[in-house]
Amino acid sequence: MTLIQKMTGWGLFLPILVFAFYGVVQEVQAGNFRYIRDQTYIEECGACHFAYPPQLLPPLTWTAIMAGLDEHFGENAELDAETSTQILQYLHIHGLGVAPASRMSKMMRNIPDEPPLRITEFPAFKDAHAVVAEQLELTALEAGFLSPCADCHRLANSGIFDKELLHPGYGPANWGGTKSE
Numbered sequence: 750m751t752l753i754q755k756m757t758g759w760g761l762f763l764p765i766l767v768f769a770f771y772g773v774v775q776e777v778q779a780g781n782f783r784y785i786r787d788q789t790y791i792e793e794c795g796a797c798h799f800a801y802p803p804q805l806l807p808p809l810t811w812t813a814i815m816a817g818l819d820e821h822f823g824e825n826a827e828l829d830a831e832t833s834t835q836i837l838q839y840l841h842i843h844g845l846g847v848a849p850a851s852r853m854s855k856m857m858r859n860i861p862d863e864p865p866l867r868i869t870e871f872p873a874f875k876d877a878h879a880v881v882a883e884q885l886e887l888t889a890l891e892a893g894f895l896s897p898c899a900d901c902h903r904l905a906n907s908g909i910f911d912k913e914l915l916h917p918g919y920g921p922a923n924w925g926g927t928k929s930e
Contacts, residue, residue, distance in 0.1 A: 787835075787836070787839040789835055793836060798896075799896075801868060801898070802843075803842075803843035804908065806840075808841045809863075810844075810865070810866060811837065811840035811844050812841075814866055818833070845857060859872040868896075898910070901916055903915065
């Protein structure tokens with residue numbers, strides 16, 4: 750291989766590498782990153798319901814949820830002490846307000862001193878989903894209607910809830926909204 754061929758190769762490769770790195774940095778800064786998934790959390794909590802990304806709730810709420818596993822929304826979800834401690838530590842490290850700032854940080858807005866246990870009861874969640882009933886031409890939403898996040902948010906399992914990335918038929922393009930922040 751000649752020197753000119755090597756220089757041409759590097760001349761093409763380096764800009765691609767720089768562009769890729771820039772894209773990754775932009776995605777992380779925008780909060781569009783895959784959250785760190787703890788396999789124990791996924792197995793234990795995800796066995797019964799969607800394993801909500803930790804950044805959806807503050808550590809105080811996660812502590813209350815984990816302390817009440819014997820009566821977890823009407824079910825007994827008790828865990829052994831070691832597993833419970835491991836999951837709680839994971840939830841605290843990656844919980845809302847602890848993890849790096851992201852689009853999910855707006856969930857911290859207007860949280861009462863004693864935050865609710867359900868994500869769907871957070872003021873920011875209610876604000877973000879206020880248009881759903883109207884969009885679906887319903888007069889009201891039944892309790893729990895918004896709980897299965899992945900029904901609308903196709904990247905929910907990756908911790909991404911961007912309005913522009915909803916399943917087809919949902920989102921601002923269909924109800925006249927504007928692009929999310």
